[in-house]
Structure formats: C-alpha cells, structure tokens
Amino acid sequence: MVSEPVKTIERTRIYDVAAAAGVSVATASRALNDTGRMTEQTRERVKQVAAQLGFRPNTMARGLLGKRSFTIGLLTNDTYGRFTLPLMAGVSEALVDRGVSVFLCTIEDDAALAKVHVDALLDKQVDGIIASGRRVDRRLPVDLSNLPVPVVYAFTEGPDDSVTFISDDEQGSREAVQWLVSRGRRRIVHITGPESFASVQVRAQAYRTVVGEQAEIHHGEWSEAWGHEAVARLWSGADTPPDGIFCGNDQIARGVVDALRERGVTVPDDVSVVGFDNWEIVAAATRPPLTSVDMNLRELGREAGLTILALAEGKEVAPGIRRLPCQLVLRQSG
C-alpha cells in the first residue's frame, strides 16, 4: 500500500456533533458522558446525532486532560507465551468492551529491556500495569512498586502489599490426587519438576496431604525425557510399581504415558496418569489423551483485568494473594 498523503477521512469531532445537534460542545460532552443535568430529550438527540455521524471521541485529547488513557500494559517474561497467552486473552476479553486496549510487552529476563518497556508504557500514560511471568515464585527483573499507576501481579511474585493473582495449585493438585483415589488407585506416586520451584513444593504438599504415609515423590526436569526415566526407575526396582501417577506437568505426564505404553502397561487400565497445566497441544496429542489440571489462566486474566480497571478508576482494592481455583479436565489417561 502506498502511503496516503491525503488522509481525506476526517474524523468527526465533538464540535461537529454539537453543531449538528444544535448545542454547545459542553452540552454535547455532558450528554455523551452521561454527566451533568439536562433534558432527557437533549441527551438523546445528541447521542443519536453522534451515532449517526459515527463520532468516536479522541482518546488522546481525553487522556491529555490527565484522565484515563483507556490502555493498560501487560508485562511478561514468558517468551513462549504458554502462560501469557491465555492470561492475555482473559485480560483482553474483560476490558475490550470497556474500550480498554492492552499493550503486550515481552521482556526476556532482561532488566534493561524491561525498563525500556515500562518507560514506554508510562509515556503512554497507561491506566495500569499487569505484571506476569512464567514462574510464580520469581519476580520480574524490574521494580514496579513506586510507579505512578496501579500494578497488579498475575502468575508472578509481587511485593507483600500488592494485589496478586495466582492459581490455587494446592486445590488443583488435591483434586487430581483425590480423583485417582476415587478411581480405586492405591499406590499413587508423584513425578514432578525440580524441587526449587515453589509450584513443585505446593503441588507435592497437596499430594502428600491426600496420600499420607505412602507419599513417594520423584523430582527431575520438566521434560518428557524425565517422565520416561522415572517410569524406567519405578518399573525396574524391587517395589510394586504404582497404579496411579500424578505428574507435575503435562510434558512429564506425556513422557510417562509413552513410556508405559512402550512397556506394555495399559493406561488407564493398569495405571492412571494425571498431568498438570492442561496444555492442549501436549495433553490432546498424548495416547490416550491426558486428564490434566487446568489453571484457568483465562479466568485469572479476567480477574486481573477487572482489578486493574477498578484501581485505575480509583476504587480501593485490598492487597493480598488471591488464589483462583483450578479445574480437573477429564480425558482418558486417568
């Protein structure tokens, strides 16, 4: 497309609306914003004219008055987008009807880049910032605590007095293990990621709570390969192999299921397997498809979006950590 030197499409301004409706701009503004007092008739007429002319207020002008810009920033260091995208979808979904658009800023553990992005956001007078990440127990490489705009944290660690949204991994894990128990599984082991992850600790603890004494936790990498290896170990030892496996994430679970099939162990008849994350691409492609814990990130995003909006509008929001429930998605592996 050759650039259009003559942008003939002149936007209708509030002046045009006022003129067409036979009122002053002040009245027009009040009518359109449902403020001030005036005859319902005038208000209606102005609104009608505005609609007819396809009037859309200029956000820049509005923003210049020190009011809201109807934009927010979503900061994330989750390059892969595995967690960010569902979150973003939720945020966007919650805000788009209210005319708020979302700047997505991917900072890859790079403090300098993060600062550049945050500064750019502040220059644009965003109404708020949602900080997000790929690890619940890590902070973004940038300090957001003294910004002139509200900040909420989603799926990443924030300061003590911040509003933080995370999924309730404890509840999700508990339900997953309880599900295995309810299916008659008696020897349930937990194959999960590195101990250093907070989410590993929480999920393991929930598992322990349900199975009690017999708890048996195997730590490794977050990979399919580790799932294979763990199965090899469990089935080559002297102990009776488990009949139920709760995995720390879907990749491990897929490795486990594949390894079991290769050994001639039938899932879920001989062994039930449950994953975590409900990462469609992994869970659905596994044979049989994985039963998995979904963190409801979209819903989490919705909540975060609504909260940042409330803060932007000056409402009070109590600080603290909000844990949103996970949901066990049943497929065929467990």
Place this chain on the structure above:
Amino acid sequence: MVSEPVKTIERTRIYDVAAAAGVSVATASRALNDTGRMTEQTRERVKQVAAQLGFRPNTMARGLLGKRSFTIGLLTNDTYGRFTLPLMAGVSEALVDRGVSVFLCTIEDDAALAKVHVDALLDKQVDGIIASGRRVDRRLPVDLSNLPVPVVYAFTEGPDDSVTFISDDEQGSREAVQWLVSRGRRRIVHITGPESFASVQVRAQAYRTVVGEQAEIHHGEWSEAWGHEAVARLWSGADTPPDGIFCGNDQIARGVVDALRERGVTVPDDVSVVGFDNWEIVAAATRPPLTSVDMNLRELGREAGLTILALAEGKEVAPGIRRLPCQLVLRQSG
C-alpha cells in the same frame, strides 16, 4: 495495593525543562527533537537538563497534534499464539527502541469482536495496524482496506494492493527435500495436511519439483494421529516403504517418528524425517528430535514492524507480497 489518591509524582513537563535550562519551550522542544537551528551548546544543555530531570514527553499531547501516537495494533485470530507470538516478539523488538508500543488484539474469527478491536485501535490513533492470522490463505473477518492508517499483512492474506509478508514455504520445502536427497534418500514421500490449505499446496509443489516423477503425496489432518496412520499405510502396502519423509508440519512428523520407532524402524538410520514449523515444544521432545523448517516468524515480524513504521512516517512502500526465507534447522531425525 490501595489506590493512591494523591498521585504526588508529578511528571516534569517541557516547561520545567525549559525553565531549568533558561530557554523557551519552543527552543526546548526543538533541542530535544533535533529540529530547528541553534547552537550546539544550547541543544546539549537542554538535553542534559532534560535527562537530569528525567523528562519524558507526554505522548498524549504529542499525539493530539495530529502527529504520531507511537503505538501500533497487532490484530490476530491465532488464539493459540503459535504463530502470533514469535511474530509479536519480532514486531516488538523492532519497535521498542523507537518508543513504539504494540497493542495485541486477539479476535477469534469473530467479525463483531474484530470491529470492536479495530475501532478501539483507531480511537487510540494507532500509527498503523499489522494484520496477522493462523492461516496464510484466509483473511481476517474484518475489512481493513479503507482505514485512515496504514496496514500491513503478515502471515495472512491481504487485498491485492497491500503489503504482505509471508514465509517462503516453497524455498523452505525445497531445501528440506533437497537435504533428504543429499543424505542419500532415494524414495521420499510427503505426508501433509488437508489439500484445502494453500500452504499444503505450496509445500507439496516444492516437494514435487525436487523429487519429480516419484512424487507421492498423502493428505490428512494436521495431527500426530495422521502421522501414525500414514506410516501404518505405507508400511503395510505392497510397495517398498520410503527412506525419507517430508512432513507438512511438526505434529505430523512427530506422529511419523513415533510410529516408526514403534515399528522398529530406526530414525534417521533407516528413514530420515523432516518436519515443518520448528515448533520447539514438538520438535525438541520428539525422539530423536526433529529436523524441521523454521519460518523465521520473528524476522518476519521485525520486517512487518519496520514497514508499518515507514508507512506511518509517510514513506512510500511498494505493494506486493514479500516472501522471507525459511531456514532448515538440523536436529537428529533427518
């Protein structure tokens, strides 16, 4: 975080800078924007003072002058983000140093939602819009051809006179098949997705060009399951099974590799397999890891970003389809 009723953090305005530097706002503005004529000394002094005071120009005010808003919109219907995220990363990377932030708008094949997003973008006076999608041969459910801002298309079909960026699937496929040939593979088949996809056509045609007469193309779904099924068919028929397989995407390739391993066919010793997309999560987890064609979406995003910027600055850009080269990423399957 309790909302801060007193936003005490007053931003320094250009007036403050001007006063502190002992010049007028006009001079300050010119100095900071490297326009107008003045002693290098004055310019330097103003810049220094501005830096000292941490001055950041208010984008709203700037945008109100009918100039640029330093924002662009990225529209996509790729909910999963498989294609959009690398693209977005490239766009962002190209623009962030120039102070441009990106609104990400996910419209899910919903025309009404698309319109809401586009209107919101126009209200915010975006400098341009990049339209993107999950299918190269489908248009977004919204007409962007008469917008008051420039539009470029990336990884989605645009009008004839538009600037469109897509990956050179023909070249990528050709290199993939030629690689198989160079590895001494003599009977190479192509297992790919539904015929209705333009990318399937292009990749198949490239494959045909290289292997000539012996071309053998199997269409199915874009799934691992189809990879399994295709292998079952090829190895159960009367014909000699292939020694090289070029797959339409990584999921099919993974299915193929898994199926071969289950049959005791060794990859890559007996059969070489090459995928398409280089989707890390799939390609790296396959045993052995997949050699695959990468569409360089990040680079594509960079180009699209730079182009929309050029258009926003009023530069002329010739319309047409730009095909950016793919790259064969060697792992171990081929």
Place this chain on the structure above:
DNA sequence: TTGAAAGCGCTAACAT
C-alpha cells in the same frame, strides 16, 4: 438547563 472559555502538554508557524 445550557454556553463560553480555560487549559491539559506539546509542536510549529510566526515573530524578533
């Protein structure tokens, strides 16, 4: 109930 006018922070045309 409605209107006139000031002003948000910046840039650019027009002085000097």
Place this chain on the structure above:
DNA sequence: ATGTTAGCGCTTTCAA
C-alpha cells in the same frame, strides 16, 4: 538563534 503564541479535541469550571 531564540521567543511568543496559537492551537490539537476534549472535559470542566464558571457564568448566564
């Protein structure tokens, strides 16, 4: 080379 000033489109006092 630098300063004065008029707006950009809107909201919001203040006045009528």
